[in-house]
Amino acid sequence: MKILFALECANQPTNGTTASCIRFAKELEKRGHQVTIIGCDRIVGEKYHRYYGLPKYYFPVTDPLIVKGGFLLCKLIYKTLYEAIKGQDVVHVFLPFKLSNVCRLIAQEEGIAVTTAFHIVPQNVTCAMHLGKARFINWVLLKSFQTYLYNQVKYVHCPSQMAADIMKKHHFKNNEARVFSNGVIPFFKKMKVTRPKELEGKFIVCMSGRLVDEKRQDLIIKAVGRSKHNDKIQVLLLGQGTNYERYLKLSKKCKLVNPVMIKFCTMEEVREVLNYIDLYIHASDYEIEGIAAIEAITCGRVPLISDSPYCATKDFSLDNEHCLFKAGSPKDLAKKIDWFYEHPEELKRLSELYLEDSKKYALDNQVDALEQMFIDAYNDRKEGKDLHTLKPRRKDKVLLRRIYRAQKKQEKHPDKYPESAINHQ
Numbered sequence: 001m002k003i004l005f006a007l008e009c010a011n012q013p014t015n016g017t018t019a020s021c022i023r024f025a026k027e028l029e030k031r032g033h034q035v036t037i038i039g040c041d042r043i044v045g046e047k048y049h050r051y052y053g054l055p056k057y058y059f060p061v062t063d064p065l066i067v068k069g070g071f072l073l074c075k076l077i078y079k080t081l082y083e084a085i086k087g088q089d090v091v092h093v094f095l096p097f098k099l100s101n102v103c104r105l106i107a108q109e110e111g112i113a114v115t116t117a118f119h120i121v122p123q124n125v126t127c128a129m130h131l132g133k134a135r136f137i138n139w140v141l142l143k144s145f146q147t148y149l150y151n152q153v154k155y156v157h158c159p160s161q162m163a164a165d166i167m168k169k170h171h172f173k174n175n176e177a178r179v180f181s182n183g184v185i186p187f188f189k190k191m192k193v194t195r196p197k198e199l200e201g202k203f204i205v206c207m208s209g210r211l212v213d214e215k216r217q218d219l220i221i222k223a224v225g226r227s228k229h230n231d232k233i234q235v236l237l238l239g240q241g242t243n244y245e246r247y248l249k250l251s252k253k254c255k256l257v258n259p260v261m262i263k264f265c266t267m268e269e270v271r272e273v274l275n276y277i278d279l280y281i282h283a284s285d286y287e288i289e290g291i292a293a294i295e296a297i298t299c300g301r302v303p304l305i306s307d308s309p310y311c312a313t314k315d316f317s318l319d320n321e322h323c324l325f326k327a328g329s330p331k332d333l334a335k336k337i338d339w340f341y342e343h344p345e346e347l348k349r350l351s352e353l354y355l356e357d358s359k360k361y362a363l364d365n366q367v368d369a370l371e372q373m374f375i376d377a378y379n380d381r382k383e384g385k386d387l388h389t390l391k392p393r394r395k396d397k398v399l400l401r402r403i404y405r406a407q408k409k410q411e412k413h414p415d416k417y418p419e420s421a422i423n424h425q
Contacts, residue, residue, distance in 0.1 A: 002034045003374060004084055006103040007094040009072045010039030010051070015210070016291045017094055017119045020159075020182035022048060027367045038084045038103070040074040052084045054099075076102055078407035088112050090374045093153075094119055096145035104153060105400055108388040113381035115373055116149060117157040118167060118177070121310055123286040127214035132286065142170055150175055152396070154387045155377050157370065159289035160312035174387055178373045182291050183366035188271055190300040190355060195276040202234040202258065203341050205304075206277040208270060208292040209284070211241030211262070216283040216306070218243075218250055222330035225254030229341050235260045236277065238270060274299035278347070279340050285327060287311045298358040302350045304336055318353050322346070 007021050025035040025048065034050070041053035054074035081103060085091060091107040092115045093100035104114050122141035123132045131137050150156065150167075156175045158164040164177040205224065209215045217237050224233050237247065237260060244262060251260035265273065274280070280296035282305045290313030293303050297316065305314050308327035317323040322339060326332040340347050380386045388396075410416075 001089045001374060001378070002087060003028060003036070004088045004091045004103070004107075005035065005037045005094070006091065006100055007037065007039045008074055008097060008099050010037050010048075011041065011053075012072060016182075016289075019291065020119075021094060023183070023185055023363060024367065024370060027363055028371065031367070031371070033371075036084060036088070038081070039099070040072045052080055054080060073097065074099060076406075078403060078410055081106060082407075085110060085112065089378055090115060092116070092157075092374070093149070096120075096149040101149050101399075102403065104149065105396055105403065108152070108386075108396075109400060111381065113374075113377040113386060114153050114388070115155045115157065115377045116153045117159070118150075118163040119159065119288055121163075121166065121286055121288060123310060124214060124288075127286065128212070130213070132214065139170075142166075146170070146172055152387050152391075152393065154380065155373050157373060160315065162310075162312035162315070163288050174391070178369060180366050180369035181294070181361050182289055183363035184291065184294045184298050184358070184361050185363050187267065188274070188295045188298045190298075191271070191275045193272050193275045199234060199276075201232075203229065203232050203279070204234045204236055204277040205279045205281050205337060206236040206238065206273065206296075207281050207283060208238040208274075208296070210239050211237065211243040211247065213243065214284060214286050215239075215241075216285055216328070217247060219283045219306075219328065219330050219333055220281050221247060221250050221254055221256065221260055223333035223337060225256055226330055226334040227341075228338050230255075231257040232341065233337065234258045236273065237262045238265050238273060240264045270295070271299065274301055277301060279304060279337065281333070281337075282306065282311075282313050283333070284308070284311050284313065287313050289313065290316070294358065294361050297354045298361070300351050300355045302340070302347055302354055304333070304340070318357060319350060323350070 005021050005025060009015050009018050010021055012018050025037060028035050036050045037048050038052040040056050054077055057073040057075050085106050090113045091103055093103055094117050107114050122138040126132050126138055150172055151174050154176055156177050158177045158179045159182050161179055164179050167175060167177055207217055207220055220235055224230060224235050227233055247260055247262060274296050280301040280303045282290055282293045282303055284306060285308045293313050293316060296303060303316060303323060305317055305324055306327045307314050307324045314324055325336045
């Protein structure tokens with residue numbers, strides 16, 4: 001089967017959705033499928049061997065902050081889009097933004113099956129504008145996602161039951177949710193590693209992820225500042241983002257005896273770190289799954305997770321009394337950290353339980369489900385049972401005419417609209 005993945009930030013390995021995209025692509029290739037990815041020009045990390053790059057969209061003034069946040073948008077070069085989509089059996093679009101919707105329109109016009117995913121909640125967008133708690137704005141944004149993309153794609157990959165529940169609550173009637181994890185690769189496993197000398201004798205708490213407001217790393221710093229064992233605890237943050245300087249200052253303000261350590265790591269370094277830390281903390285308020293927490297669990301770490309109603313990661317908890325803390329509360333988080341520090345035997349016992357439980361998140365099992373979703377979508381399209389055939393929209397015809405006009409304009413000015421900024425096979 002020939003499959004196209006469309007994801008704007010497919011060149012940003014710090015983004016969890018990107019990591020899942022690349023991992024699924026590689027696993028599907030091992031099974032004999034031909035997987036192509038289209039997204040922004042690759043500027044970070046290893047180049048995927050079959051990749052169509054589109055020029056990065058530049059945001060005036062705020063562009064450096066957006067790039068630091070780990071998310072990019074791209075300019076649409078329609079000649080490249082048509083070349084990438086032509087001949088595919090299935091087009092899978094990840095996010096409810098312009099690249100996904102245009103790829104969806106072109107694919108459906110060409111008679112190609114389309115599937116999508118529910119990888120973000122509106123708060124992932126509005127948190128950057130400090131509007132994460134604005135219910136009306138988040139409701140409007142979710143409804144715009146539904147109208148813009150989901151109403152015309154039947155099969156939706158939901159990485160957690162929470163994502164499927166959100167769709168059901170907000171009446172995504174046209175969709176069939178397929179709930180399965182993004183999975184974790186065998187690379188992440190429990191290993192014997194040597195702890196760095198500067199960290200010997202310390203109780204290390206760690207979180208991996210982008211340094212942005214929605215991830216709430218600030219709670220960890222504030223909690224350790226309140227801890228009875230402040231002098232024994234070391235906060236280690238893995239990632240990069242807009243809040244780097246802020247967290248360094250917060251560490252001083254909260255009077256951490258051991259200043260917070262922040263570093264951006266390779267995948268190999270992340271695995272090593274996850275094997276020598278004492279406790280993994282997942283403090284996010286808004287998380288559609290939390291693949292970083294799964295990676296920690298498969299390395300034998302116990303997760304301490306926010307109980308936020310929009311954090312699906314809390315479903316990984318095997319001990320709600322000790323492994324969940326009150327969302328947004330550094331006081332409660334400090335209490336739970338102190339408990340684990342004072343009960344090493346319980347930490348060890350829970351570590352073994354989580355390690356055994358982590359087997360169900362193996363990537364192989366999740367690829368089985370993804371593969372079946374693609375097969376079902378392909379068969380529905382072949383039999384004329386897909387949503388686009390059953391419920392065509394007049395609006396889509398208008399959008400297609402705009403695409404045709406834009407394509408002709410780009411063909412007249414090839415100097416302004418390069419076909420692709422990188423080579424592809």
